[in-house]
Amino acid sequence: MGEQPVFHWFLPMHADQRHYGGDPGARPADPGYLRDVTRAAERNGFASLLLATSQASRDTWLTAALAAEATETIRFIVAFRAGYTLPTLTAQMIDTFQQLFANRLDVNIVTGSEGPEQQAYGDEISKQDRYRRTDEFLRVLRAELRGERYDIAGDWYRVVGGGRPAPVTRPPTIFFGGLSDEAAEVGARHADVQLMYGETPPMAAEHVERIGALAARHGRTVEFGIRIQVISRDRSEDAWAETGRILARLTPEQVERRQRDLARRASVGQRRVQSLNPGVLDPDRLRPYPTIWSGLGLVGGGGGSTALVGSHEEVAERIEEYRSVGVRHFIVSGAPLLEEAYRFGEGVIPLFR
Template identity: 50%
Template structure:
């Protein structure tokens, strides 16, 4: 199976030559490149020219709004899809289905949805959402049930524990139905993913742990009579030689002081996210022993919430590790680097040609601009 590669738009505090910390209830760290339309447009255009399929646009109190950002950047790009992070419960399912339909239809089908249930109750309360984590997953299930039925063209009456609509119907259906991507490591997350996701996303744990997660979700999906695809969200540091790549990892680590690590680790430890707990366990809050699998480095997670690991090595070595993840069941990757603009080129011009030669990736056919 041909692999798919996606990039990341750094709206969560901006971009930098150093690791930008924050996320999961922790404030974003300093960045030298603000998340402007001009700069993010450079990242988006670079990604699509290099052959990335889409760009993940994150959500959270520390991010620019994902919908507005994506809508603006769709006008400065031509082929790139936008994987828009969406939190159920902050809007009605009818409005979400309508917004997604509008974006998809007006952009030529360039929308995917990354459904984020919300792992931090304090942040959810700031948005007016006072459900606990378990209840948020129940609501997410109900929310996606309504959205999918609306996209099917149904007139929906639905009364659940947390979602209720009467006579809901879309007058315009999506010409290209947006793909739903969903992540989560808790049992409740697995249940929702199995019922509703097209792609299950997980963070960059060692390949054996990722393979176990894939088996877990695959069994749940089979019980629902469904087949999913599987993606990995991870950073990447690739260079012409292994020595250069690890020197860059060392430089990034040297740019993080001990006080910042202690502060960020304490904040991230308060997260309710099971996935975040697993990320913290990989780095142990220490600068030592951060290579947790050959070529997999846990240094990013010392100060950044969410995806906290990076693929590190020469272009060939990173391609080898990607093949390990493919063997574990992964067929698509959501990648990022510091800085994101240069990182896209390092990967796009370094690793993608290696994978293309191996028959594991096919460059998308360039579209002729109509602008």
């Protein structure tokens, strides 16, 4: 089956839901709670925490520094938008983080998002140009991190005499997502881990084959990761009971409104995973594959709108199936993040040791 799976958890960047489906009593992601979630993930055997970015979220770099100060071994996957800072400055930030926090930084390169969010940042270039910019950004970033003198004259960046004073002690693992043709090419050329949303194992296998072949043309190999939610319990019936409680909180009007919002999404990956969500309050139709539930698409979740649901053993079995088709990294999360880190960490992770 290849190498053991690597499990990553999630750090709240706004607030943490006490349960799926909207929560007016959500816990604020204040410094104390961020430290609690980080320590729970470290204690339960997760390799790292993803800090997702959006225009409405807190800054991922500063939040990661706060969490790193409270821990010793867990790493941080800091998401940021390529092109919003110079790649030379980004290399300096990476170098500093590695020196201050024992080489515990990895990065998730984000190229873009929905049109309104791009405009809220003041970034109105086309999707094709954003990927061209990301490609060049990563070429400059890699050159900087090597600690060798270099010059680059590109369409987006012109650097003379660049390069860190010395090679970065541990270059960060580069996580990269996107399934469009443009994204697949950039990932094949630069990514260490190519990410996808929570599609079924047969759907995931398509991406592994496609992007693996593209990377091979560039003389490279990439690993693959999946972003998916989890509802894992000691007994399967208890996990599925949670999905029933989520559906019970919804009205047909809420579902219809949510489906309209999802239809406007531009991301190829998000559209693919949302194809598993029929937009109806029918429990049977929300099970597109064994142990996979698509009902979170009815309450939000964007690309992370599918969940692994079942007993710890059943969830582990599905993870093993993903692993058999080439997926090694699992960025998982649950609601609330603090308690679910213990549930997954105590129930599922030990099954792979």
